[in-house]
Structure formats: C-alpha cells, structure tokens
C-alpha cells in the first residue's frame with residue numbers, strides 16, 4: 001500500500017460504520033497503520049469531531065493499563081462515546097473506574113474462580129457434548145444457531161439464575177442489543193432491547209429477593225446490604241453487562257473457531273492428533289477471532305501517545321483486532337497457529353478492565369473443543385457464512401457446516 005492508496009480514516013474507511021467492518025477487508029489498512037501511524041486521528045461528523053485510532057499492541061497496552069490517564073467512565077464503546085457518553089457511566093464495571101470499580105470487581109471475581117465455576121463447568125461440558133453429538137449425528141447444521149448460540153447463553157443464564165423458559169428471550173434481546181444481523185438494523189431496536197433486559201432483571205430480582213449469596217446474582221443482591229451499598233441501578237447495569245459480555249462474545253469465538261478449522265484443516269488435525277494442548281488452542285482461537293473489535297476510553301488530561309498529542313476529553317479507541325495481529329508481538333500474525341507461544345492476545349483487553357468472565361469463556365471454549373474432538377472427524381463450511389453488522393462485535397451469526405461424525409462415538413452406532 002502506498003501513501004496515495006492508503007484509505008483515509010473517516011472518509012474512505014469509516015470505522016464507526018458496521019458495513020465497513022462486515023463487508024470490507026481492512027487488514028491492509030490495519031497493517032499500514034501499525035507500521036506508519038500507530039495512533040491516528042479518525043474524523044467524525046458529529047460531536048466529538050473525531051477519535052483516536054490505536055492500532056499497535058504496544059500503544060494498546062499503554063492505553064488499557066492506565067485507567068487514570070484513559071478512563072472508561074464516559075463509555076467504552078463507540079456507540080456511547082459518540083453519543084453523549086454511557087448512561088451507565090460509573091454504575092457498571094466496564095464503564096467505571098477507581099476504588100468503587102475495584103471493590104465491586106473484587107467481589108464479583110469470587111464467582112469466577114475454578115471452584116465457584118465447578119458446577120457450571122459440568123453443565124457446560126454436558127450441554128456442549130449433547131449439542132455437538134446431535135449436530136454430528138445430523139451431519140449438517142448451522143453451527144452458529146444449532147450449537148454456538150446455546151452454550152454461552154446457557155452458561156451465563158446459569159450463573160445469573162435466569163430460568164430456562166426465558167433463555168430464548170434473553171438470546172433475542174442480547175443479540176439485538178449488541179450486534180446486528182443486517183446493515184439496516186436500527187439503533188432504536190438496540191436501545192429498546194437494552195431496556196427490555198434491564199426491566200427483566202428488575203423483575204427477576206423482585207421475584208427472588210431471598211437469593212442466596214453464592215450465585216452472582218445473589219452476590220450482587222448481598223452487596224446492596226453490605227458496606228459496598230450497591231444501588232439497584234448498579235445491580236441492574238452489571239447484570240446487563242454480564243449477560244451481554246458473556247453471551248455474544250463467546251458465541252462469536254466458537255463460530256470463528258469452527259470456521260477456522262474448516263478453512264485450515266491441518267490445525268484441526270494437529271489438535272485431533274493431540275499435538276497441541278487444548279488450553280493453548282483456546283488462546284489462539286481467541287486471538288484469531290478477536291470477537292470484541294474495540295475498547296474505547298477518554299483521555300483525562302493532555303497527554304502524548306506514540307508521539308501524538310492527545311487532548312483532555314479526546315476519545316481514544318483501541319482496536320483489538322489490529323493489536324492482535326501486530327507482527328511486533330506475534331510472529332507471523334496472519335497464521336492460525338494453535339501452538340503459538342507466547343500468546344498474550346488482547347481479546348480480553350488488559351489491565352484493570354481485563355475481562356471478568358475470561359475464565360468462564362475459556363471453560364466454554366474448552367468444552368466445545370473437547371466435544372468436537374469426541375464426536376467430529378472433520379468439518380467443512382457448506383454455505384456462505386453471514387457476518388454480524390457491528391463496529392463492536394466481530395464474527396458470524398450463521399455458519400452452515402457439514403460435520404463428519406466419528407461414527408464410533410455416536411449413540412446407537414455399533415461399537
């Protein structure tokens with residue numbers, strides 16, 4: 001790419017526009033930015049008049065690690081940062097900073113330890129086995145809808161004590177609220193879906209005032225009466241954030257994993273032959289799929305980032321999908337290499353806002369890989385995968401596949 005052929009940010013390429021992420025291959029633009037302008041200005045026709053685009057791994061970690069210089073308090077996604085700020089600012093983990101953020105985060109992290117997640121892990125493993133076995137016995141399916149859509153939703157609903165009859169409703173609201181399935185999806189639908197989710201949790205808590213402290217929901221309710229003095233809106237916003245953070249992202253990683261294995265069967269073979277440990281494969285899947293495109297921050301004071309003068313109040317947006325493919329950090333970044341080590345990807349971000357649910361997401365991806373290894377010999381994409389239209393979530397909402405079963409593993413087959 002020569003200087004003259006570089007697409008201009010905010011003109012030829014509009015990173016706020018979901019269509020540009022869904023329908024264009026921006027990889028050479030990212031590569032150019034990483035090499036020539038790791039921190040670049042992106043004009044925007046609104047208020048603010050633009051934002052900084054952070055493309056390299058080094059600059060990304062500098063922003064993520066320093067929440068005093070780059071706060072999340074006004075919002076952490078373009079959708080809110082370019083629309084007057086997040087209405088949950090200071091009231092929800094992802095958009096709060098400082099001691100209160102740390103206190104609530106510390107409390108909630110107790111629900112994400114290996115022992116706290118043990119029973120959820122069992123249910124996830126059982127669900128993944130059942131879904132994959134069923135899909136493999138049918139041999140063709142839409143992997144996104146028939147398998148991936150079910151596991152993360154079940155896991156987070158399990159943790160949030162959402163009754164099974166409401167899972168489908170949560171799935172619909174969650175998808176509409178975060179990433180859209182067509183270029184014409186309205187922002188209004190997304191806002192309404194978000195309100196529906198908040199309302200739902202308000203009703204759930206009212207109906208279950210006696211929740212035990214062990215579950216996440218119970219822990220949040222308990223915090224209302226403890227010295228934390230969690231307020232009702234903080235509780236609702238955090239439930240919302242857990243539901244969305246926990247569902248769509250993991251789903252996108254799972255779908256991307258199967259697509260990658262279909263396109264690069266030699267990596268699937270390595271996994272099948274036991275040449276790569278599953279946890280290692282999970283990390284490369286997370287890097288490769290980079291389900292969350294960006295993390296947004298606001299500069300709290302005038303500062304300098306990679307030689308660029310950033311003014312107090314400027315919006316600074318870290319692009320995980322670019323940082324995760326930075327050759328300075330990841331040799332041969334364009335190679336899907338399950339045995340990549342080290343693999344300190346930024347798919348869960350970094351620093352004080354490092355994904356709260358990372359352990360759960362890893363459990364889910366592990367369960368999926370184990371189930372695929374148990375029941376599937378080979379997989380191939382049979383139709384056109386459909387991308388989500390979003391400037392935040394990245395991946396596919398439909399992936400028609402053929403799964404060649406491991407005949408000896410399927411129920412009812414002669415052994």
Ligand code: HEM
Nearest residue numbers: 076093094245246249250292295348349353355356357361
């Ligand atoms: C592959 C799956 C996942 C990906 C890629 C992902 C990605 C991320 C990223 C990038 C952030 C940081 C946002 C920022 O810095 O602005 C984050 C934060 C968060 N994630 Fe996840 N996430 C995943 C799964 C989950 C799950 C399963 C849960 C819940 C059970 C969850 C809950 C959260 C919460 C509550 C935060 C806010 C933490 C804080 O600000 O202290 N995520 N996630």
